[in-house]
Amino acid sequence: MPGHHRDGRRSGEVAVLFLVVALLLLGLVVGTAAYLPWPLTLVLGSLIAVWLVVFAGRERRRRNRTRRV
Numbered sequence: 001m002p003g004h005h006r007d008g009r010r011s012g013e014v015a016v017l018f019l020v021v022a023l024l025l026l027g028l029v030v031g032t033a034a035y036l037p038w039p040l041t042l043v044l045g046s047l048i049a050v051w052l053v054v055f056a057g058r059e060r061r062r063r064n065r066t067r068r069v
Helices: 011-031 038-068
Strands: none
Touching: 011 038
């Protein structure tokens, strides 16, 4: 079935879950920035930013593929 994964979840649900987890982690890092050493905060923030960029790229490709079909 289009838009479904093998385990029965829809790809949209997985994408939203991916985004929510990334944003929650970003909020956690920002909230603890006053208590964490700044190099660790920068590393964690950078990792989450990369995660969000990857998410955006995957979503853009997915939407472009569905438009063509």
